[in-house]
Each structure stands twice: as C-alpha cells, then as structure tokens.
Amino acid sequence: xxxxxTEFGTMKDNRTVYRYTLTNANGVSxxxxxxxxxxxxxxxxxxxxNMGDVVLGYDTVDTILNGTGHLGEVVGRYAxxxxxxxxxxxxxxxxxxxxxSGRHNLHSGLNFYRDRVWETQVxxxxxxxxxxxxxxxPDGDQGYPGNAHVSVSYTLTEDNSLKLDxxxxxxxxxxxxxxxxxxxxxxxxxxxxxxxxxxxxxxDYFTVTDADSIPxxxxxxVKGTPMDFTVMxxxxxxxxxxxxxxxxxxxxxxxxxxxxxxGELSLCIKAQDDASGRAMEVYTDLPGVQLYTxxxxxxxxxxxxxxxxxxxxxxxxxxQNYPDAVNKENFPSPVLKAGEEYKTTTIYKFTTL
Numbered sequence: 001x002x003x004x005x006t007e008f009g010t011m012k013d014n015r016t017v018y019r020y021t022l023t024n025a026n027g028v029s030x031x032x033x034x035x036x037x038x039x040x041x042x043x044x045x046x047x048x049x050n051m052g053d054v055v056l057g058y059d060t061v062d063t064i065l066n067g068t069g070h071l072g073e074v075v076g077r078y079a080x081x082x083x084x085x086x087x088x089x090x091x092x093x094x095x096x097x098x099x100x101s102g103r104h105n106l107h108s109g110l111n112f113y114r115d116r117v118w119e120t121q122v123x124x125x126x127x128x129x130x131x132x133x134x135x136x137x138p139d140g141d142q143g144y145p146g147n148a149h150v151s152v153s154y155t156l157t158e159d160n161s162l163k164l165d166x167x168x169x170x171x172x173x174x175x176x177x178x179x180x181x182x183x184x185x186x187x188x189x190x191x192x193x194x195x196x197x198x199x200x201x202x203x204d205y206f207t208v209t210d211a212d213s214i215p216x217x218x219x220x221x222v223k224g225t226p227m228d229f230t231v232m233x234x235x236x237x238x239x240x241x242x243x244x245x246x247x248x249x250x251x252x253x254x255x256x257x258x259x260x261x262x263g264e265l266s267l268c269i270k271a272q273d274d275a276s277g278r279a280m281e282v283y284t285d286l287p288g289v290q291l292y293t294x295x296x297x298x299x300x301x302x303x304x305x306x307x308x309x310x311x312x313x314x315x316x317x318x319x320q321n322y323p324d325a326v327n328k329e330n331f332p333s334p335v336l337k338a339g340e341e342y343k344t345t346t347i348y349k350f351t352t353l
Contacts, residue, residue: 003122003129008033009061015117017061020131022156027051028350030156035064036114037133037152039072039182041304044160044350047277054278054350056183056294056314059304065115067301069294069309070181073114074152075107077137077144077168078334079179080255080290080323083214087326089145089335090173096143101212107181108142113150127163130155139172146172146338152180161349168342175334176342177321183294183314186273186280190307194294194314195236200270201229201291203256207322207331211248217328219257227254232270235293235315251295251312255288255323262287262332265345269317272353282317283347287332290318319346 008019019040021031031041042055057071058064085096085105097109118133134151141148148170155163166178185194205219206227222228226238226246239251246252260266269282269289282289293315299308325331336342 003131008035011035011061011117017117018120020120020122022129022131022154024128024156024158024160026158026160028156028160030154030162032131032133032154033064034118034120034133035061036112036116037074037118037135038064038114039154039180042162042348042350044278045352047352052188052276052278053304054184054186054189056185056189056307056309057304058301063301063303067303069183069297070107070114071183071303073112073181074133074178075181075318076113076150076176076178077142077148078105078108078175078177078326079181079318079320080177081106081214083324083327087175089175089326094143094145104212104214108144111142125155127155127157144174146170146174148174152178159349160351161347164346164348166342166344168336169340170336170338172338174336175326176336177325177334178344179290179318179320180346181316181318183297183316184271184280185314186271186278187276189303189314190305193310193312195239195312196234197271197273197315198232198234199229199291199315200232201256201289202259202266202268203289204230204259205257207255207257207288208245209248209254209323213249213253213323215255215322215324215328215331217330222256227256229256229291232272239293249295252291252293252315253295255290255320257288257322258284258286265347271315271317274353277353279351279353281349281351282319283349284319285345286319286321288320288322290316290320290323292316292318
C-alpha cells in the first residue's frame, strides 16, 4: 500500500513535525502526525463515490497546540476522568492535576501527550501499511508511577477500515486507559451540526455520573431512557430531553457499558448519515465507550480547510475502560502490573448504505 511523509510544521524548539498519509487501492486515505500521534484526516466515499473527510481536525502545529476539544488525539496515560484527581495503588496515594471542575483530573491533566513529538516506525503487515508512534513516559509523568513504553499503531486496510492498536508496558504497577478522541461527522468534517446522524450502541447499561461527570459507581439500565441506543436513532431525538444525566453533560457525554464478552473484539457501535449514505462500524475489545456529542466545541482556532467547529459539529466514540475505574472496585480494573503488556484494539470501518 505504501505511504507518504511530508513536513507538517515545526515546534518552538525548531524540531520538524511530519505528516504521514496512508492510501488504499480504493482511494480511501487517512493521515496522522507524529505530534501526539494525532489522527488528522479520514477521506472516504459517499453513496455516489464522492470523497469527503469525515473527522474533525486541525492542520497546523500551532492550532493543535492551542486548539480545544482534543481533536483526533491519542489520550493517555489515563483517558477520561479520575475523581478527586487522585488514586491509591499498593497503599500509596498518587495526586494528579486538577483540570476538571477544579476538583478532578481529565485526560491526565494539562501535560497532554498531544504536545509531544513521538517516535515513528513504518512497516508492512498482512493487513496493510502500519504507522506506529511510540513514546517513553518516565516515572512520575503526569503523576503516574513507573517508566512506561507506549505506542499506538494505525493500519489502513483494503476494506476501508482503520485499525488502532494500543500498547504499553511499565516497570512498576500502574494504571492505564488509552483512547482516541476523534470526532466524526459522516456528512463531512465542515458540514455543520452532526446530530441528525443515526447511532446504534450495543449496551444495556451506562455509568451514571454526578454533576461533575464523575461516575457514582452505579450501572443504570438504558431501557426506557434517552440513553437507549439499542435501536438505531438520530442523536438529535433525545439529546435535549428533560433527563438529569443529559442536563449534567449538556448532551451526551457518558460511558456506555458494552455487552460483548471481556476482551473480545466485537462490533459494538454503528453510525450512519442518510443524506450522504456514509456509514461506520466500530469494533473494540474494551469494556466501554464514551459517546460525546461535542457539546463544548467552540471555534477557538480555525480548523483545517478554514472550518470553524461549533458545538455538536461532530461526535466521539472513545473506546475505553470505565471512567474513574481506578477508584471504583466494581468497575473493570485499569491496573497494569509491572512487566505485563497492555494491548487493546479498536477498528473504525467505513462503508456506504
């Protein structure tokens, strides 16, 4: 399949940042940058064969570093929220940066992985060309214990799937929860509000939260609530319902507990845009997904192609462990033992109706 490598920009210390683009035989392409391992573009056909970029994003170093919303970012060491910005492991309490509601930790604080230039490797696999970005995360980085080797790999396949493989190994017991924060708009990244697009999620429960979006520990059935996506429906249908979790989140910003067996790579999510005929399937081996409807998006920076993203211009499927799992004994454990390997896979497959 092959790839192209071009200059994307420079950091303040004059290091060059590169853009890597994969293109398959169908003309589908995906591009990434070694700044944060960020997913920049995903160009796929509509029902008439017209190509369009369906992920929101920035196209300069400055807008990535100064933008909001975590567009396309690899989030770690611990994605989503940790209540009280602290956790206890092996009898020791670790404090984290309080960057959410002044009390909690979100996406591991402000020392984001997106601000770092990652090492890059390219290799050919049986599925296609793989771009692997890797990072050495020292003991105490972002407040977490242990020296960790981290990588995320992107592989574009001939069936128009983008396969994401996350990996980490650490020399001390630690916690880990990686995701990608891509926003999707199947009508095109610059087409405006995406809430008329339809979504299905294979989940019978969600993790209800308090007003600060920290899970209470209770798993609540979706049946009979606006959180029920077991039958495909437009995001707009219930997003403004008079329902406390939606009022707390100003829309959807919650974790759904996926129904598949633990660790089994399964089809868990579908999305479609009837007008363009573009559709997407999401496969993951992780236990949860954060469906976020871009409620806080604001046009702080001009995005790629001159776009200005408003609230709800896209939606995220952040495959993950449950938020605050490190502080909830009844949630799947995020603890990674020293020397053990963290491996997880999520696949975004693009199709047409």
